[in-house]
Amino acid sequence: MxxxxxxxxxxxxxxxxxAAFEAAQAGASVNVLERASGAGGSSAQSxxxxxxxxxTAVQRACGFDDDADNMFAFLAAALGPHADEEKLRLYxxxxxxxxxxxxxxxxxxxxSLYDAPGWMPPTKDGLMWLGExxxxxxxxxxxxxxxxxxxxxxxxxxxxxxxxxxxxAAAGAVTHTDTRAGSLLVDGDGRVAGVTARTFGEPxxxxxxxxxxxxxxxxxxxxxMLSHHAPALLGHGKVSDGLDDGSGIRMAQAIGxxxxxxxxxxxxxxxxxxxxxxxxxxxxxxxxxxxxDVYPGLFSxxxxxxxxxxxxxxxxxxxxxxxxxxxxxxxxPRHAAETLAELEAELGMPAGALEATVDAYNRYAERGExxxxxxxxxxxxxxxxxxxxIDPRDGFFGVGSETGVNGFTLGGxxxxxxxxxxxxxxxxxxxxxxxxxxxxxxxxxxxxxxxSLGDGTFFGRRAGVAAAREDA
Amino acid sequence: MxxxxxxxxxxxxxxxxxAAFEAAQAGASVNVLERASGAGGSSAQSxxxxxxxxxTAVQRACGFDDDADNMFAFLAAALGPHADEEKLRLYxxxxxxxxxxxxxxxxxxxxSLYDAPGWMPPTKDGLMWLGExxxxxxxxxxxxxxxxxxxxxxxxxxxxxxxxxxxxAAAGAVTHTDTRAGSLLVDGDGRVAGVTARTFGEPxxxxxxxxxxxxxxxxxxxxxMLSHHAPALLGHGKVSDGLDDGSGIRMAQAIGxxxxxxxxxxxxxxxxxxxxxxxxxxxxxxxxxxxxDVYPGLFSxxxxxxxxxxxxxxxxxxxxxxxxxxxxxxxxPRHAAETLAELEAELGMPAGALEATVDAYNRYAERGExxxxxxxxxxxxxxxxxxxxIDPRDGFFGVGSETGVNGFTLGGxxxxxxxxxxxxxxxxxxxxxxxxxxxxxxxxxxxxxxxSLGDGTFFGRRAGVAAAREDA
Numbered sequence: 051m052x053x054x055x056x057x058x059x060x061x062x063x064x065x066x067x068x069a070a071f072e073a074a075q076a077g078a079s080v081n082v083l084e085r086a087s088g089a090g091g092s093s094a095q096s097x098x099x100x101x102x103x104x105x106t107a108v109q110r111a112c113g114f115d116d117d118a119d120n121m122f123a124f125l126a127a128a129l130g131p132h133a134d135e136e137k138l139r140l141y142x143x144x145x146x147x148x149x150x151x152x153x154x155x156x157x158x159x160x161x162s163l164y165d166a167p168g169w170m171p172p173t174k175d176g177l178m179w180l181g182e183x184x185x186x187x188x189x190x191x192x193x194x195x196x197x198x199x200x201x202x203x204x205x206x207x208x209x210x211x212x213x214x215x216x217x218x219a220a221a222g223a224v225t226h227t228d229t230r231a232g233s234l235l236v237d238g239d240g241r242v243a244g245v246t247a248r249t250f251g252e253p254x255x256x257x258x259x260x261x262x263x264x265x266x267x268x269x270x271x272x273x274x275m276l277s278h279h280a281p282a283l284l285g286h287g288k289v290s291d292g293l294d295d296g297s298g299i300r301m302a303q304a305i306g307x308x309x310x311x312x313x314x315x316x317x318x319x320x321x322x323x324x325x326x327x328x329x330x331x332x333x334x335x336x337x338x339x340x341x342x343d344v345y346p347g348l349f350s351x352x353x354x355x356x357x358x359x360x361x362x363x364x365x366x367x368x369x370x371x372x373x374x375x376x377x378x379x380x381x382x383p384r385h386a387a388e389t390l391a392e393l394e395a396e397l398g399m400p401a402g403a404l405e406a407t408v409d410a411y412n413r414y415a416e417r418g419e420x421x422x423x424x425x426x427x428x429x430x431x432x433x434x435x436x437x438x439x440i441d442p443r444d445g446f447f448g449v450g451s452e453t454g455v456n457g458f459t460l461g462g463x464x465x466x467x468x469x470x471x472x473x474x475x476x477x478x479x480x481x482x483x484x485x486x487x488x489x490x491x492x493x494x495x496x497x498x499x500x501x502s503l504g505d506g507t508f509f510g511r512r513a514g515v516a517a518a519r520e521d522a
Numbered sequence: 523m524x525x526x527x528x529x530x531x532x533x534x535x536x537x538x539x540x541a542a543f544e545a546a547q548a549g550a551s552v553n554v555l556e557r558a559s560g561a562g563g564s565s566a567q568s569x570x571x572x573x574x575x576x577x578t579a580v581q582r583a584c585g586f587d588d589d590a591d592n593m594f595a596f597l598a599a600a601l602g603p604h605a606d607e608e609k610l611r612l613y614x615x616x617x618x619x620x621x622x623x624x625x626x627x628x629x630x631x632x633x634s635l636y637d638a639p640g641w642m643p644p645t646k647d648g649l650m651w652l653g654e655x656x657x658x659x660x661x662x663x664x665x666x667x668x669x670x671x672x673x674x675x676x677x678x679x680x681x682x683x684x685x686x687x688x689x690x691a692a693a694g695a696v697t698h699t700d701t702r703a704g705s706l707l708v709d710g711d712g713r714v715a716g717v718t719a720r721t722f723g724e725p726x727x728x729x730x731x732x733x734x735x736x737x738x739x740x741x742x743x744x745x746x747m748l749s750h751h752a753p754a755l756l757g758h759g760k761v762s763d764g765l766d767d768g769s770g771i772r773m774a775q776a777i778g779x780x781x782x783x784x785x786x787x788x789x790x791x792x793x794x795x796x797x798x799x800x801x802x803x804x805x806x807x808x809x810x811x812x813x814x815d816v817y818p819g820l821f822s823x824x825x826x827x828x829x830x831x832x833x834x835x836x837x838x839x840x841x842x843x844x845x846x847x848x849x850x851x852x853x854x855p856r857h858a859a860e861t862l863a864e865l866e867a868e869l870g871m872p873a874g875a876l877e878a879t880v881d882a883y884n885r886y887a888e889r890g891e892x893x894x895x896x897x898x899x900x901x902x903x904x905x906x907x908x909x910x911x912i913d914p915r916d917g918f919f920g921v922g923s924e925t926g927v928n929g930f931t932l933g934g935x936x937x938x939x940x941x942x943x944x945x946x947x948x949x950x951x952x953x954x955x956x957x958x959x960x961x962x963x964x965x966x967x968x969x970x971x972x973x974s975l976g977d978g979t980f981f982g983r984r985a986g987v988a989a990a991r992e993d994a
Contacts, residue, residue: 132749
């Protein structure tokens, strides 16, 4: 059995949808293969945040003035050090257009701001802060919120993928679900010409006259690849639909594709932001190490990749009670004590460790200062008894893991700004593109929510356009 | 011009020497290519430490009882998490034999212990501690020293390579210097059959009837590869002979070789161990973060990869004056002050930061305890005025760099325990071997001196034996 098309997209998450849509819009006949029984992938199960800015309609409606340079300055710092500045420049310059592309696909964005720290708003607000207003980023770029969210409470990835999948179908791309690509077909002159696949046990061949675009996701579900390339994620929970096994990366490597930053990861600590800003995040030894009002992705990186576990949220009774009900996510302290001496003993810290940290915090908080980590003044006040410790390992609203940590991979195929997959010698492999977490995107060592769906769709679109332009 | 041999070794550092010697001993005709004008490579410029144990003659002469399991327990922890336990098991089981191999090659080891913390002894002692006696390793394995050193003061890599190069020549291997390999030759059935090379501008072909062994070193001298795979080293000094540009890794990748742990690095902070154990190591915010008597490679990792720079050695006058002359390496404090308040102000730390750290340290040191990081009791006493801060950026005995950090890469070609280079699909590429820093060895996230020369020579030997056994 053989199918033929101009552009073959392998994997139907957000990046695949963006690529398929653009290729079909450009007049190519497009097939999309998806090994699951429907479109969506890990994208559909995600929070749905899209990191967009530069002056989008939602930003303007909420009263914020942004521009591409300002957005670039923030992301270069927050995704860094070592963000991919060439890709990032393009991503920022074209961000308003990319936002309008989502709106034109029917993705709804409410023109209202959710103005509290959090992983995901419990509201349908279309805009949220992703740490732009936290130190040091508020000294590097003019702070404006850029977390754009489809209208849904908490997880908004479902509605995002529903709209994108409908757009793909409307554009004329044909999707084959329950179809798993096996390996790339290469013709005599080294050009990628399709894939072998299996559907319900039967072998099937897909020939692509113009190009194959791999949007198969990362490799967090492949323990062997993690062990070889990103061991930091071993033992932690996985942010995926269970099918991010690096298949596309491996298919391309087998024909000479280069990879980039394979050890880069996103990690998320299930620590309640609303409690953290009102208290403090400490490591196993009771040391603070970051301003707690930074975007949660960044305090998670600081903790999980750089500090000894376990981590604790230390909060006082007043701080805990001040948390708005909608931001509490059914989180309760694991330990409570009248004194810090009792609390640090319960947490297994050296006597005096937590006391010293809180002493230093309080002494400065009284003056509205945090010279260590520069948490915003609005969160600063001395902590007073009784105290409590919240354990991130307890998780929140159904997101949990044994370690309190869930993550995914950011490294992957080395692509050009048009999504062409580079060979080890540098030049692209003819007829092969990639986007989303099958590729290495805009990220350096840092991670901000919305940049994975963001760069996946942005460079997915560029790959779709470029693939449709290839000679058949 | 074409040369022919059975086994072609590319790169004449320690790993190449070990491979060439064993292949020649096994009866193969061996050519060694070296792009520099003589043997040695980065190995010859190194400290020359060899991490060996399990009960070597030197260990026994110095009164230490060791075994392979004990050695394994230490290294699995100190090179971990995520050390390669399969390779490590073999490395430990055969370590006594490997030590005897060096002695049989004429490498001299004095049967005496250098019993002080340091990067490199200023003496000719043949044995040194490499952190086996520091927490937590002293709770995981019975502490015995395993740092074996050829008889030389400070840098002992030169004498090591002098002996190994002589052994290679004596075994009958023929070395061609000033000869730079360009790419691998692959015959019709996918077997590696030699390399193309250039010598003094002229192209030359080397055909290998049995196998090619790549021992070309890591890629710290290749900025582009660092940026793609190990950005943590960007901007820091390089531990290399200037020729570790990843050429062997790239040659093999071009024909389908897989890599492993490309982001892993060794970093060394030029911080004086003798001052550190008598004082403390703090980050930019005046926080301690590790027991200062741990092996220097490990405090360097903790600092450079996980804590905000700059780093400071805080010491009091008494501690500084207690440092034996031979361990002082001409290091002088950058700042001195009568009080910690003055000192922390000079260092740009928040007021009270260093005071709190020293308070906590002193309170416990008085009782001979360090419940935070478990520095050995023998180094613990309260620090008293006047105080000083030493800046690792000032370097010592000619080793310096702008950041106070020098490093090299640990990731590379994915090899079997016999040094065969794996393809992306798993099975080895016929006729291709690698060892040393062109390959990924026994290391996980940690690094201990002597394990790079150690695993390079150990698996280099195995590669030489296996290559000589291949069918011609």
